[in-house]
Amino acid sequence: MVGVIKPGSASEKKFLETLRETLDEYFDWVTIYETPVLRWDWSKCVIEINGEEYKCRPLPYTLTGVGEGRGLTAKGVSRELGGKVLLHEYPSNIHELRFIVGEALKNGAEAIVFMHEGGRPWDAAVLSSSIPVLKPDTPPGIPVVVLESNPRRMSGFNGERIRVETEARIHDGVGRTMLAGMSNGDKVKVHVSTHHDGIPDDSGYIGKYIGLLRDILTIATRHSNVEVVFVSYTAKEIGDPQLNSYTWSWGSRYLLEILESKNLLDNTLLDINLDFKGDVFEIIDNPIPLLPNPDTVNKGKTHFGFDSLAYLNHGIPSVTISGLSPGNVERDIYKDIGYVIEALLKIVEDPQSMLKRLWSELVKKHDAAPLEYRNSVTRIYESSRFTGVSNAVKALITYTSALASLYVIAGGEFHSCITHAPLYSLLGEYMNRVEYRLGERGRIIVWSLDNIILDAGVRLEPSLINSILKRIESFMLIKIDELLNNILELQVCRRSIQGASDEH
Numbered sequence: 001m002v003g004v005i006k007p008g009s010a011s012e013k014k015f016l017e018t019l020r021e022t023l024d025e026y027f028d029w030v031t032i033y034e035t036p037v038l039r040w041d042w043s044k045c046v047i048e049i050n051g052e053e054y055k056c057r058p059l060p061y062t063l064t065g066v067g068e069g070r071g072l073t074a075k076g077v078s079r080e081l082g083g084k085v086l087l088h089e090y091p092s093n094i095h096e097l098r099f100i101v102g103e104a105l106k107n108g109a110e111a112i113v114f115m116h117e118g119g120r121p122w123d124a125a126v127l128s129s130s131i132p133v134l135k136p137d138t139p140p141g142i143p144v145v146v147l148e149s150n151p152r153r154m155s156g157f158n159g160e161r162i163r164v165e166t167e168a169r170i171h172d173g174v175g176r177t178m179l180a181g182m183s184n185g186d187k188v189k190v191h192v193s194t195h196h197d198g199i200p201d202d203s204g205y206i207g208k209y210i211g212l213l214r215d216i217l218t219i220a221t222r223h224s225n226v227e228v229v230f231v232s233y234t235a236k237e238i239g240d241p242q243l244n245s246y247t248w249s250w251g252s253r254y255l256l257e258i259l260e261s262k263n264l265l266d267n268t269l270l271d272i273n274l275d276f277k278g279d280v281f282e283i284i285d286n287p288i289p290l291l292p293n294p295d296t297v298n299k300g301k302t303h304f305g306f307d308s309l310a311y312l313n314h315g316i317p318s319v320t321i322s323g324l325s326p327g328n329v330e331r332d333i334y335k336d337i338g339y340v341i342e343a344l345l346k347i348v349e350d351p352q353s354m355l356k357r358l359w360s361e362l363v364k365k366h367d368a369a370p371l372e373y374r375n376s377v378t379r380i381y382e383s384s385r386f387t388g389v390s391n392a393v394k395a396l397i398t399y400t401s402a403l404a405s406l407y408v409i410a411g412g413e414f415h416s417c418i419t420h421a422p423l424y425s426l427l428g429e430y431m432n433r434v435e436y437r438l439g440e441r442g443r444i445i446v447w448s449l450d451n452i453i454l455d456a457g458v459r460l461e462p463s464l465i466n467s468i469l470k471r472i473e474s475f476m477l478i479k480i481d482e483l484l485n486n487i488l489e490l491q492v493c494r495r496s497i498q499g500a501s502d503e504h
Contacts, residue, residue, distance in 0.1 A: 003201045004123065007037040007239035007251070008173025011201045016178055019196075019232060022210050026217050027180040027230065035254050037175040037239035042168035045145055047113060049162050056113070056147045058166045060125045060238050061139040067111025067164045071157040076100075076412035082108035085162040089151040090116035094124050095132065095416045098245065099407065101144055102130030111143040111164035115151045123198060125238045125247045131407075131447050132245035139170070139243070172241070175234030177255050184227035188348055189267050191229050191316075192220050194274040195236035195251060195307065208326035209276065216274065219338050223345045229268075231255070236307060246449075252310035260314060269393060270348045271311040272341060275322035281333055283340055284320040287312065287400050288358045288365070291319070291343055304418075312401040313449075315394025317358070319344060351389045355381065358396050376484050383488055399484055407445040410437040410460055438462070446472055 005011050020030055038061075045056040049071070072084040077100055086109045091097045097114075104112050105128055126144050127137040143164040175197070181189075199209060220228045233251035240250035259265050284305040285291050304312065305320025312318055321337060347354050359381040366373045380399060384392035408415045438460050446454040446469075453472055458464060 004198050005196055005201050006039065007035070007175035007197050007235040008039050012176060012196065012234060015196055015201075015206060016176055016232070018206065019178060019210060019213075020180075022214065023180065023217065023230065026182075026221055028183045030178065030180040033177045033179060033255055033258065035175040035177055035234050035239075035251060036241050037173045037235045037250075038170050038241050038243070039173040040168065040170050040238060042166065044165065044167035045143075046165050047145065047147055047162065048165075049157055049160055054147055054149075056145040056164075058143065058145045058168055059114075060123065060168075061127065061170060061243065062144045062166050062168055063139050063141075064167045064169065065141070065143050065165075067109075067143045069110040069162065071113075071154075071160045071162045073154045073158040076409070076414065077103040077107060079107055081110075084109060085111045085113060085164060087113050087115065087154045087157055089154070090114040090146060091414075093414070093416060095407070095418075096414045097124055098126055098132060099130045099414065099416075101126040101140055102128060105140060105142065106130070109142060111162070112140075112145070113162070113164065114144075114146045115149050115154055116146065117150050118148065123237060127243060127245055127247075129245050131445065131452055132405075133447060133452070134244050134246055134450055137243045137245055173239075175239060175251065177234050177251055178232040179229065179255070180231075181229040182221075182227055186267065187225065187227045188269050188351060189227045189229055190220070190345065190348055191231055191268060191271040191311070192217065192274065193231040193233065193252070193271055193307070193311075194276065195233040197234050197239065197251070198237040199276055205326060212276075212324060212326060212329060213274070216337060216341070219341050220272070220345070223349070225349045226345055246309065248306050249309045252307065253313075256310050256314050265314060265316065267390060268316055269351060269354065269390060270344060271308065271316055271318040272344060273305055273307045273311075273318055273320040274324055275305060275307055275320055276324045278323040278325075279328070281323040281328055281336075282321075283336065284308075284322060286317045286319050286397075288317070288362050288396070290317060290347055290354075290357070291340065312397060315396075315398040315401075317393070317397055351393065355384060355389050355393050355396070358393060362396065362400065372481075376481065380484065380488070383492075387488065387492055395484075395488065402448065405447050408442060408460075409445075410442040411440060413437075444468065 005015055016032065040060040042058050045058045047054040047056050067085060069083045069085045071087050072078065072081065073087045081104055086104050088100060091100065101112060126140055128140055129137045143166045145164060145166065199205065217230060233255065235251035236248050238247050240247050256265065287304050305322060308318035308320050319340065321340060347357065359377060362377045363374055366377065376399065377396065380392055380395045383395070387395070405418045406416070440460055441457060442460045443457050444454065444465065445452065454468065458468070
């Protein structure tokens with residue numbers, strides 16, 4: 001069975017050497033940044049049911065342990081799991097997966113066995129928290145494993161004695177991120193970013209993967225009016241030494257903090273993110289849309305790509321092109337890729353027009369929002385006269401990247417939504433999803449990037465939920481206004497220092 005490239009592994013080092021040699025013709029300089037990572041390895045996973053053993057696969061960051069109890073087949077998570085091994089179909093949603101694990105831990109489960117027939121990810125990281133926030137977390141503490149089997153078999157294991165044993169460990173490692181570019185002076189910079197951890201460690205796949213990168217970089221580097229910087233991240237899937245629930249963002253968060261500290265992001269106004277995972281080719285636009293043809297983007301109604309998260313929180317617009325695995329890509333798809341890259345580079349070549357486009361799109365997006373939102377974005381737009389256009393673009397993106405997320409659990413069914421829009425935009429979408437559950441009791445969880453805002457059991461009634469969201473929005477408006485003032489003060493300070501330095 002083909003493995004995957006892991007952060008800090010020998011295969012990662014070998015891959016980057018190959019990538020560096022292949023892409024040498026495109027760039028004047030190449031830098032390898034070392035990144036602290038956690039490495040997770042496993043050596044044993046066994047499920048014993050009535051004396052019969054089944055091979056399984058643990059999910060990271062499951063550690064060495066044994067869980068034993070009566071099997072309990074469930075959809076959702078039961079309140080009483082003490083002495084039980086939870087048997088659950090493998091969810092299609094990564095947030096539901098993590099939520100189930102976190103809730104099962106709270107309710108005393110001895111082990112968790114997810115069942116699937118294939119086609120599901122094996123490497124999705126789970127931790128003890130139900131909610132993904134940027135705070136340190138811990139490994140689950142019980143075996144969390146996947147059994148490759150038809151989920152319909154679960155009912156046959158209900159009530160049976162089940163023993164789950166795993167052997168796995170976490171240790172420190174050093175991952176590697178490649179940064180490459182041209183020496184083009186003070187031109188606007190555009191990052192073309194991807195990540196190599198999690199791709200198959202197979203020479204045939206890697207050859208096709210690098211070939212795709214070459215084709216895309218050929219399109220991007222044709223534009224002489226911008227400087228293209230290529231980044232291949234480590235630790236975007238797993239490997240965060242802080243073990244927070246946004247495990248996919250560690251590699252980019254770590255590198256961008258370094259670049260920010262060196263003022264190397266000051267003139268960076270766009271990230272084009274290439275995501276080689278995913279089953280379907282999809283273009284996911286920036287939270288404030290940049291692309292002129294909305295029919296080609298966000299078909300899955302996704303508000304942003306997960307791998308865009310770190311860029312957005314540094315105020316850099318980001319567009320994701322996902323589902324680019326060699327097995328998915330056909331030649332006619334390059335027309336769409338070429339269209340996206342050409343359109344984005346044309347926009348970023350004129351920062352003043354880019355700012356105006358972002359502002360007008362955001363005002364349009366906030367048409368049904370409280371007046372305070374529109375006042376805030378207009379203040380940012382008008383501030384460009386003394387902060388500079390690039391700084392105003394970044395302030396606008398940072399403002400809209402105040403992440404707002406919502407879970408609704410109704411009748412055992414799980415619904416999730418993540419958006420960079422204010423919470424008012426979530427209400428209609430959720431009422432449509434749970435309309436058949438109206439009047440019943442459910443659970444609503446709302447959180448921002450850093451903390452949980454609300455976790456409550458409520459009756460699912462539009463008027464009640466609307467009242468809850470309005471109160472939460474009042475709280476968020478205060479926080480956003482504080483954020484806006486801090487952003488503008490910082491940008492004015494930077495502008496003043498830069499002006500004094502230039503004059504000197």
